Amino acid sequence: xxxxxxxxxxxxxxxxxxxxxxxxxxxxxxxxxxxxxxxxxxxxxxxxxxxxxxxxxxxxxxxxxxxxxxxxxxxxxxxxxxxxxxxxxxxxxxxxxxxxxxxxxxxxxxxxxxxxxxxxxxxxxxxxxxxxxxxxxxxxxxxxxxxxxxxxxxxxxxxxxxxxxxxxxxxxxxxxxxxxxxxxxxxxxxxxxxxxxxxxxxxxxxxxxxxxxxxxxxxxxxxxxxxxxxxxxxxxxxxxxxxxxxxxxxxxxxxxxxxxxxxxxxxxxxxxxxxxxxxxxxxxxxxxxxxx
Amino acid sequence: xxxxxxxxxxxxxxxxxxxxxxxxxxxxxxxxxxxxxxxxxxxxxxxxxxxxxxxxxxxxxxxxxxxxxxxxxxxxxxxxxxxxxxxxxxxxxxxxxxxxxxxxxxxxxxxxxxxxxxxxxxxxxxxxxxxxxxxxxxxxxxxxxxxxxxxxxxxxxxxxxxxxxxxxxxxxxxxxxxxxxxxxxxxxxxxxxxxxxxxxxxxxxxxxxxxxxxxxxxxxxxxxxxxxxxxxxxxxxx
Ligand SMILES: Nc1ncnc2c1ncn2[C@@H]1O[C@H](COP(=O)(O)OP(=O)(O)OP(=O)(O)O)[C@@H](O)[C@H]1O
Ligand SMILES: [Mg+2]
Numbered sequence: 341x342x343x344x345x346x347x348x349x350x351x352x353x354x355x356x357x358x359x360x361x362x363x364x365x366x367x368x369x370x371x372x373x374x375x376x377x378x379x380x381x382x383x384x385x386x387x388x389x390x391x392x393x394x395x396x397x398x399x400x401x402x403x404x405x406x407x408x409x410x411x412x413x414x415x416x417x418x419x420x421x422x423x424x425x426x427x428x429x430x431x432x433x434x435x436x437x438x439x440x441x442x443x444x445x446x447x448x449x450x451x452x453x454x455x456x457x458x459x460x461x462x463x464x465x466x467x468x469x470x471x472x473x474x475x476x477x478x479x480x481x482x483x484x485x486x487x488x489x490x491x492x493x494x495x496x497x498x499x500x501x502x503x504x505x506x507x508x509x510x511x512x513x514x515x516x517x518x519x520x521x522x523x524x525x526x527x528x529x530x531x532x533x534x535x536x537x538x539x540x541x542x543x544x545x546x547x548x549x550x551x552x553x554x555x556x557x558x559x560x561x562x563x564x565x566x567x568x569x570x571x572x573x574x575x576x577x578x579x580x581x582x583x584x585x586x587x588x589x590x591x592x593x594x595x596x597x598x599x600x601x602x603x604x605x606x607x608x609x610x611x612x613x614x615x616x617x618x619x620x621x622x623x624x625x626x627x628x629x630x631x632x
Numbered sequence: 633x634x635x636x637x638x639x640x641x642x643x644x645x646x647x648x649x650x651x652x653x654x655x656x657x658x659x660x661x662x663x664x665x666x667x668x669x670x671x672x673x674x675x676x677x678x679x680x681x682x683x684x685x686x687x688x689x690x691x692x693x694x695x696x697x698x699x700x701x702x703x704x705x706x707x708x709x710x711x712x713x714x715x716x717x718x719x720x721x722x723x724x725x726x727x728x729x730x731x732x733x734x735x736x737x738x739x740x741x742x743x744x745x746x747x748x749x750x751x752x753x754x755x756x757x758x759x760x761x762x763x764x765x766x767x768x769x770x771x772x773x774x775x776x777x778x779x780x781x782x783x784x785x786x787x788x789x790x791x792x793x794x795x796x797x798x799x800x801x802x803x804x805x806x807x808x809x810x811x812x813x814x815x816x817x818x819x820x821x822x823x824x825x826x827x828x829x830x831x832x833x834x835x836x837x838x839x840x841x842x843x844x845x846x847x848x849x850x851x852x853x854x855x856x857x858x859x860x861x862x863x864x865x866x867x868x869x870x
Contacts, residue, residue: 503737510723510734517721520683522709522738522786 342474347597348590349468353481355589356488357547361559361566362573362581363492364540368415369575370512371532372423374431377438379540380563381445382418384556386411386541388449391460391554400463404545411541415533423533424526449556457553466550484546491542492582495535499578508532565592565605568612574622584623587611634696634712634789634822635661636682641691643674643681650689651677653846659790659824664816666833666854667826669843675826676718678843679792683715684708695790710738712789716796720779724768728759728778731767735782745785752781755811773804780808784815790822797829805829809836834858 361379368376376382390407394400418441426433464483468475477485499505510518511528519525543566544559551558569588573580588611592604615623638657644650651674659665667675680686682693684705693700700708709715723731732752736745753760756777762770770778776796783791793812797805813836816823827833834840840857842850850863857863 503733503742506726506730506734507737510726510730513725514721514723516685517717517723518734519705520685520709520715520717520721521735521782522706523734524706 343597344594346468346475347593349477350481351590351593352586353477353484353589354593355586356485357543357562358566358569358589359582359585360488360491360546361540361543361562362569362585363495363578364536364543365566365570366573366575366578366581367495367532367539368536369570371508371536372419372434372529373428374423374434374438375567375575376536377435377563378418378441378445379537380544380559381442381449381556382414382537383411383540383544384554384559385445385449386414386537387460387544387548387554387558388453390541390545391458394460400461404542407541407545408538411538412534414541415535415537416530418537419530419533424529446556453556455555457555457558459553460549462549480549487542487546491539492578495539496578498535504531565608568608572612572615572622574619574624577622577624580622580624635659635694636713636790636822636824637692637694638678638682639692639694641678641681641693642689643677643686644689645686650846652681652843654691655843655847657841657848657851659822662816662820662822663838664813664823664825664836666830666837666840666857667824667843668830668833668840668857671828673843674846675843676794679715679794679824679826680717682708682792683713685715709786709788713792714783714786714788714790715792716779716783716794718794718798720775722767722770722775722778722782724766727764727766728770729763731778731782732759732785736785739786748785748787752785755784755815756781772799773801776800776804776808780811784821787819788821790824793823793825795826795828797827797832802832805832812836830864831858 365376365379368374368379386407389410390403393406394403397403422437422441423434426437428434462480464479466478466480468478499509507518507523508528508531511523511525512532515525544562547562548554548558565588566585569584570581572588573582573584588608591607591611595604595607636659638655641652641655642650643652655678667678669675677686681688684700684703688701695711695713698711700711700713703711723734726734729749732749733745736748740748758774759777759781762774767775767778780796796808809832812823815821825833825837834854834857837854840850840852840854841848842863850857
């Protein structure tokens with residue numbers, strides 16, 4: 341029982357990070373119809389900046405802000421400087437460019453900072469709270485959950501309640517119609533990339549202190565799992581990414597705890613396979629035709 | 633002040649023969665102009681080229697004397713041009729209300745935007761009842777209404793309409809054209825109305841322009857065009 345509560349609570353925190361990263365993939369997919377394979381490398385580049393700022397200033401919070409800003413700028417630069425120039429008639433050129441970008445970013449980071457893991461200290465303790473003898477959620481995990489909830493809530497408000505969000509959604513669903521209504525669609529695509537990479541950077545920033553530390557490949561596994569989560573949720577659906585992220589996080593925590601750590605990826609794969617077989621569009625499939 | 637001028641406009645697809653070949657046209661300020669022509673005459677192509685959705689090979693498009701030629705679609709729209717495309721182009725994933733708000737975003741600040749949208753609900757009663765409905769759940773007539781209302785929210789100077797009557801019952805068409813005529817009279821809006829429904833179009837239009845083989849072969853007062861059997865036979869096929 342104690343073990344179950346502990347595994348559930350840490351699975352929740354893990355799931356929140358997964359959901360956040362998956363959400364970032366959903367945002368860029370909706371904005372630009374690309375699966376950004378460079379998402380992890382771009383996020384980690386931003387984390388390096390956050391690391392440097394924290395090291396120089398001594399403040400985790402300055403680093404966090406700097407990392408988010410770097411993520412947004414990197415998103416804008418990659419979109420405007422690279423992706424916009426790639427032909428959009430098929431998804432393939434965009435994917436290939438993204439994969440090329442991964443190689444450049446990861447080699448660049450390795451050359452600049454070396455391949456070793458750098459320890460990133462979390463701003464809060466990672467020792468679980470003790471609730472009547474049962475270990476649940478460390479303060480850091482609580483922090484992760486709160487930040488993830490705030491950011492997801494904020495993004496939901498932005499997309500559903502503001503006129504910028506209305507334009508972002510319209511551009512994603514019907515670019516030509518949106519242009520006919522005076523929406524600056526290219527700018528909306530750039531904003532989509534900025535939001536997406538900043539969100540991914542946040543997820544990576546939250547993850548790194550709980551893992552071995554910062555190295556150029558530190559978010560690769562997160563990307564793989566989050567990609568599975570995004571597909572399970574139905575690539576187009578923020579709510580699907582959230583639900584699938586939490587679900588997969590808890591599942592892999594339980595499998596890790598009760599079976600073994602090496603079985604966890606297999607469990608994720610099994611869920612992915614089952615979902616794709618039963619509901620090829622993902623849990624929250626768009627359903628209706630995107631004709632208009 | 634918002635005269636739409638087309639100068640030697642040449643438009644084609646791929647490297648095929650041009651669909652519009654050195655077209656000259658002037659749509660004077662105010663009133664409704666019917667754009668007629670057989671299937672494939674290039675009506676849709678002209679409207680899309682005017683808004684920059686199809687690139688022109690050569691020639692110019694001017695609105696109120698200002699050259700729109702190099703501008704992207706969204707900037708042409710912001711200069712006062714609006715297009716209700718063939719097939720309506722309602723954003724299916726957004727609600728009626730969101731579609732309307734989107735139409736007015738660049739034109740109005742928040743409060744004025746709401747007022748402009750409410751005005752449209754007064755004008756198109758059925759839309760008011762379906763504010764919260766998603767675009768994909770609307771009937772064909774409601775979609776056409778929404779597309780028209782959404783264009784009007786932005787208070788354009790020149791409204792381009794591509795076959796609004798397509799697939800609609802005659803009564804609905806008459807209603808829409810009535811609203812259009814009334815709005816044009818009230819606000820000084822200029823309307824360029826591409827139609828296969830020649831009789832309907834000429835009955836609300838002040839002028840008629842006939843496209844054939846890439847050129848404007850007739851440009852007359854609507855009544856004259858409707859009454860001239862030779863013209864109808866030659867270009868409109870009835
Ligand atoms: N995307 C395209 N690619 C190639 N050719 C096209 C394209 N769109 C239109 N055409 C061609 O251009 C010509 C004019 O078409 P357009 O749609 O402008 O005619 P229209 O006057 O609107 O006809 P309708 O009354 O049937 O709507 C036709 O010969 C058509 O086949
Ligand atoms: Mg047409």
